[in-house]
Amino acid sequence: MNCRVINEVEIGKAVDDALKKSLCICYPDDVKVFSRFTYWRNVPSYRILIELDSSIIAHIAVVDRTITVGGRQILVAGIQAVFVLPQYRGKDLCDKMFSLVLDEALLRNYDLSVLFCKQVLEKYYNRFGYKTLSDREIVFTDLSGNKGLLPDKNITMWAPVRMNTFPPGDIDLNGCDW
Ligand SMILES: CC(C)(COP(=O)(O)OP(=O)(O)OC[C@H]1O[C@@H](n2cnc3c(N)ncnc32)[C@H](O)[C@@H]1OP(=O)(O)O)[C@@H](O)C(=O)NCCC(=O)NCCS
Secondary structure, three states: EEEEEHHHHHHOOHHHHHHHHHEEEEEEHEEEHHHOOOOOOOOOOEEEEEEEEEEEEEEEEEEEEEEEEEEEEEEEEEEEEEOHHHOOOOOOOOHHHHHHHHHHHHHOOOOEEEEEHHHHHHHHHHHOOOOOOOOOOEEEOOOOOOOOOOOOOOOEEEEEEEOOOOOOEEEEOOOOOO
Protein backbone atom coordinates (compact mmCIF):
# COMPACT_ATOMS: atom_id res chain seq x y z
CA MET A 1 0.00 0.00 0.00
CA ASN A 2 1.72 3.13 -1.24
CA CYS A 3 1.15 6.58 0.35
CA ARG A 4 2.54 9.45 -1.69
CA VAL A 5 2.43 13.19 -2.37
CA ILE A 6 1.51 14.21 -5.90
CA ASN A 7 1.46 17.69 -7.44
CA GLU A 8 -1.77 18.50 -9.24
CA VAL A 9 0.11 19.18 -12.47
CA GLU A 10 1.55 15.66 -12.41
CA ILE A 11 -1.83 13.90 -12.31
CA GLY A 12 -2.38 11.86 -15.46
CA LYS A 13 -5.57 10.32 -16.85
CA ALA A 14 -5.37 7.04 -14.89
CA VAL A 15 -5.10 8.81 -11.51
CA ASP A 16 -7.71 11.38 -12.55
CA ASP A 17 -10.20 8.61 -13.47
CA ALA A 18 -9.47 6.63 -10.29
CA LEU A 19 -9.93 9.76 -8.17
CA LYS A 20 -13.31 10.57 -9.75
CA LYS A 21 -14.46 7.00 -9.12
CA SER A 22 -13.49 7.06 -5.42
CA LEU A 23 -14.80 10.62 -4.87
CA CYS A 24 -18.21 9.57 -6.27
CA ILE A 25 -18.32 6.60 -3.86
CA CYS A 26 -17.32 8.66 -0.80
CA TYR A 27 -19.37 11.78 -1.63
CA PRO A 28 -22.60 10.33 -3.09
CA ASP A 29 -24.43 13.68 -2.77
CA ASP A 30 -21.84 15.28 -5.05
CA VAL A 31 -21.72 12.74 -7.86
CA LYS A 32 -22.70 15.43 -10.37
CA VAL A 33 -19.51 17.35 -9.59
CA PHE A 34 -17.16 14.44 -8.98
CA SER A 35 -18.14 12.47 -12.08
CA ARG A 36 -16.62 15.36 -14.06
CA PHE A 37 -14.08 17.01 -11.77
CA THR A 38 -11.72 15.91 -8.99
CA TYR A 39 -12.15 19.08 -6.90
CA TRP A 40 -14.74 21.57 -5.72
CA ARG A 41 -14.26 25.28 -6.34
CA ASN A 42 -10.48 25.38 -5.92
CA VAL A 43 -7.99 23.37 -7.94
CA PRO A 44 -5.68 21.67 -5.41
CA SER A 45 -1.99 22.35 -5.31
CA TYR A 46 -1.00 18.88 -4.13
CA ARG A 47 -2.66 15.72 -2.90
CA ILE A 48 -1.86 12.73 -0.71
CA LEU A 49 -2.91 9.41 -2.18
CA ILE A 50 -2.99 5.87 -0.85
CA GLU A 51 -3.23 3.46 -3.76
CA LEU A 52 -3.95 -0.22 -3.91
CA ASP A 53 -3.88 -1.97 -7.27
CA SER A 54 -5.39 0.63 -9.58
CA SER A 55 -7.72 2.19 -6.95
CA ILE A 56 -7.23 5.26 -4.80
CA ILE A 57 -8.39 4.01 -1.42
CA ALA A 58 -7.64 7.13 0.63
CA HIS A 59 -6.99 10.76 -0.25
CA ILE A 60 -6.52 14.33 0.94
CA ALA A 61 -6.36 17.36 -1.37
CA VAL A 62 -4.61 20.59 -0.39
CA VAL A 63 -5.62 23.93 -1.86
CA ASP A 64 -3.35 26.92 -1.81
CA ARG A 65 -5.03 30.00 -0.32
CA THR A 66 -3.95 33.35 1.04
CA ILE A 67 -6.33 34.59 3.71
CA THR A 68 -6.19 37.83 5.68
CA VAL A 69 -6.10 37.69 9.47
CA GLY A 70 -5.85 40.92 11.44
CA GLY A 71 -4.57 42.66 8.32
CA ARG A 72 -1.80 40.09 7.71
CA GLN A 73 -1.59 37.82 4.69
CA ILE A 74 -1.50 34.20 5.87
CA LEU A 75 -0.59 31.38 3.48
CA VAL A 76 -2.94 28.48 4.15
CA ALA A 77 -2.78 24.81 3.15
CA GLY A 78 -6.54 24.25 2.83
CA ILE A 79 -7.72 20.69 3.36
CA GLN A 80 -10.32 19.37 0.93
CA ALA A 81 -12.06 16.13 -0.05
CA VAL A 82 -10.68 13.87 2.68
CA PHE A 83 -11.83 10.31 2.06
CA VAL A 84 -11.19 6.66 2.81
CA LEU A 85 -13.09 4.11 0.71
CA PRO A 86 -15.74 2.41 2.92
CA GLN A 87 -14.04 -1.01 3.01
CA TYR A 88 -10.75 0.53 4.27
CA ARG A 89 -12.20 2.73 7.06
CA GLY A 90 -11.20 2.20 10.68
CA LYS A 91 -7.61 1.30 9.74
CA ASP A 92 -6.00 4.65 10.65
CA LEU A 93 -5.06 5.37 7.04
CA CYS A 94 -5.50 9.11 7.66
CA ASP A 95 -2.78 9.22 10.33
CA LYS A 96 -0.04 8.69 7.76
CA MET A 97 -1.75 10.96 5.22
CA PHE A 98 -2.14 13.94 7.60
CA SER A 99 1.43 13.56 8.78
CA LEU A 100 2.53 13.78 5.12
CA VAL A 101 0.16 16.71 4.43
CA LEU A 102 1.67 18.78 7.25
CA ASP A 103 5.30 17.81 6.52
CA GLU A 104 4.77 18.80 2.90
CA ALA A 105 2.99 22.04 3.93
CA LEU A 106 6.09 22.99 5.95
CA LEU A 107 8.38 22.27 3.00
CA ARG A 108 6.12 24.49 0.87
CA ASN A 109 6.26 27.34 3.40
CA TYR A 110 2.62 27.46 4.42
CA ASP A 111 1.84 29.32 7.64
CA LEU A 112 -1.16 27.27 8.77
CA SER A 113 -3.47 24.49 7.60
CA VAL A 114 -7.25 25.10 7.75
CA LEU A 115 -10.26 22.87 7.14
CA PHE A 116 -14.04 23.14 7.40
CA CYS A 117 -16.04 20.15 8.62
CA LYS A 118 -19.18 19.01 10.36
CA GLN A 119 -19.16 19.29 14.16
CA VAL A 120 -19.34 15.48 14.45
CA LEU A 121 -15.86 15.20 12.93
CA GLU A 122 -14.20 17.60 15.41
CA LYS A 123 -12.69 14.82 17.56
CA TYR A 124 -11.60 12.95 14.45
CA TYR A 125 -9.55 15.91 13.16
CA ASN A 126 -8.21 16.62 16.70
CA ARG A 127 -6.31 13.34 16.25
CA PHE A 128 -4.23 14.87 13.46
CA GLY A 129 -3.43 18.08 15.38
CA TYR A 130 -6.32 20.27 14.17
CA LYS A 131 -7.97 22.58 16.73
CA THR A 132 -11.33 24.29 16.54
CA LEU A 133 -11.33 28.00 15.85
CA SER A 134 -14.19 29.24 18.03
CA ASP A 135 -15.90 32.59 18.46
CA ARG A 136 -14.41 34.13 15.33
CA GLU A 137 -16.44 35.63 12.51
CA ILE A 138 -15.15 34.65 9.11
CA VAL A 139 -15.82 36.70 6.00
CA PHE A 140 -16.05 34.89 2.68
CA THR A 141 -16.93 35.88 -0.87
CA ASP A 142 -19.53 33.81 -2.71
CA LEU A 143 -19.33 32.79 -6.35
CA SER A 144 -21.27 35.94 -7.36
CA GLY A 145 -18.68 38.12 -5.66
CA ASN A 146 -20.81 39.04 -2.62
CA LYS A 147 -19.10 39.15 0.75
CA GLY A 148 -20.82 37.69 3.82
CA LEU A 149 -20.20 35.87 7.07
CA LEU A 150 -19.45 32.17 6.75
CA PRO A 151 -22.56 30.27 7.93
CA ASP A 152 -22.04 28.13 11.03
CA LYS A 153 -23.21 24.82 9.49
CA ASN A 154 -19.54 23.75 9.54
CA ILE A 155 -16.82 24.34 12.11
CA THR A 156 -13.42 25.78 11.20
CA MET A 157 -10.32 23.91 12.34
CA TRP A 158 -6.64 24.76 11.98
CA ALA A 159 -3.26 23.13 12.50
CA PRO A 160 0.15 24.77 12.94
CA VAL A 161 2.65 24.71 10.09
CA ARG A 162 5.19 27.59 10.23
CA MET A 163 3.00 29.49 12.71
CA ASN A 164 2.26 27.90 16.08
CA THR A 165 -0.78 30.01 16.91
CA PHE A 166 -3.70 31.31 14.89
CA PRO A 167 -3.17 35.08 14.76
CA PRO A 168 -5.75 37.39 16.35
CA GLY A 169 -7.99 39.70 14.34
CA ASP A 170 -10.70 39.68 11.70
CA ILE A 171 -10.57 36.83 9.19
CA ASP A 172 -11.28 37.21 5.48
CA LEU A 173 -10.95 34.08 3.32
CA ASN A 174 -10.45 36.34 0.26
CA GLY A 175 -12.80 34.07 -1.67
CA CYS A 176 -15.10 31.17 -0.98
CA ASP A 177 -14.51 28.44 1.56
CA TRP A 178 -13.01 25.16 0.31
C1 LIG B 1 -14.23 10.70 7.35
C2 LIG B 1 -13.48 9.45 6.86
C3 LIG B 1 -12.31 9.87 5.95
C4 LIG B 1 -12.95 8.70 8.08
O1 LIG B 1 -12.34 7.47 7.71
P1 LIG B 1 -11.19 6.82 8.64
O2 LIG B 1 -10.01 7.71 8.67
O3 LIG B 1 -10.97 5.42 8.21
O4 LIG B 1 -11.82 6.93 10.09
P2 LIG B 1 -12.82 5.94 10.85
O5 LIG B 1 -13.79 5.30 9.92
O6 LIG B 1 -11.97 5.04 11.69
O7 LIG B 1 -13.61 6.98 11.73
C5 LIG B 1 -12.96 7.70 12.77
C6 LIG B 1 -13.99 8.23 13.73
O8 LIG B 1 -14.77 9.24 13.09
C7 LIG B 1 -16.15 8.90 13.16
N1 LIG B 1 -16.80 9.33 11.91
C8 LIG B 1 -16.34 9.17 10.66
N2 LIG B 1 -17.22 9.72 9.78
C9 LIG B 1 -18.25 10.19 10.51
C10 LIG B 1 -19.46 10.87 10.19
N3 LIG B 1 -19.80 11.15 8.92
N4 LIG B 1 -20.28 11.22 11.19
C11 LIG B 1 -19.97 10.93 12.47
N5 LIG B 1 -18.83 10.31 12.85
C12 LIG B 1 -17.99 9.94 11.88
C13 LIG B 1 -16.17 7.39 13.32
O9 LIG B 1 -17.37 6.97 13.93
C14 LIG B 1 -14.97 7.15 14.19
O10 LIG B 1 -15.29 7.44 15.54
P3 LIG B 1 -14.57 6.63 16.74
O11 LIG B 1 -13.08 6.94 16.62
O12 LIG B 1 -15.18 7.24 17.97
O13 LIG B 1 -14.87 5.21 16.51
C15 LIG B 1 -14.43 8.47 6.09
O14 LIG B 1 -15.54 8.17 6.94
C16 LIG B 1 -14.95 9.04 4.78
O15 LIG B 1 -14.29 8.92 3.74
N6 LIG B 1 -16.16 9.63 4.80
C17 LIG B 1 -16.80 10.16 3.58
C18 LIG B 1 -16.18 11.47 3.14
C19 LIG B 1 -16.17 12.51 4.25
O16 LIG B 1 -17.19 12.77 4.91
N7 LIG B 1 -15.00 13.15 4.45
C20 LIG B 1 -14.82 14.19 5.47
C21 LIG B 1 -15.15 15.53 4.91
S1 LIG B 1 -14.84 16.81 6.09
